[in-house]
Amino acid sequence: GAVVSQHPSRVICKSGTSVKIECRSLDFQATTMFWYRQFPKQSLMLMATSNEGSKATYEQGVEKDKFLINHASLTLSTLTVTSAHPEDSSFYICSARVNVGYGYTFGSGTRLTVV
């Protein structure tokens, strides 16, 4: 089945530094990937839609200069949290869809802690 590999699974960084999270589709091409943020015991909040070869589409209220998304190839999308602060600590997760007849395949998520 379809696999989306997400790295790192956990990261602790100092306030003010930047963190890059990678998502790769291992056995299919993903022209579109989705990035979510999930707070404890809450739902998935869509942050942005990443489109291969073009600019990402950000949801309302998400700072595009803070959460930089790059989708340089059909199998790789990256999310960079720039100048991270403790309030950015969260579970970040990506997803992609193999085809319209199937649901989203999620990466395993990245737990970011900013100290």
Place this chain on the structure above:
Amino acid sequence: GQQVMQIPQYQHVQEGEDFTTYCNSSTTLSNIQWYKQRPGGHPVFLIQLVKSGEVKKQKRLTFQFGEAKKNSSLHITATQTTDVGTYFCAGGTTNAGKSTFGDGTTLTVKP
């Protein structure tokens, strides 16, 4: 914008009891998906429904899509401890576009 509401937020059952979670959309959907997220894990796709009135079964799980394509339900018969987790529905208004996730129903099963 589109809203997807899911109830209940939490459900505690005794092992062997049945469980149902309901999903309601503010707009007509083209499809609805269901996912399960185990504690500490990531959402895993269970099923997608696209037809009005569609009913699909996966062993003890029964998924239903309403006639108006605005609501859906997931029913688990005779719950087991392996069923614990949070069940999310996600509604799509186009086949290729993004889906809106409900808030999820967290199921705990007491042995």
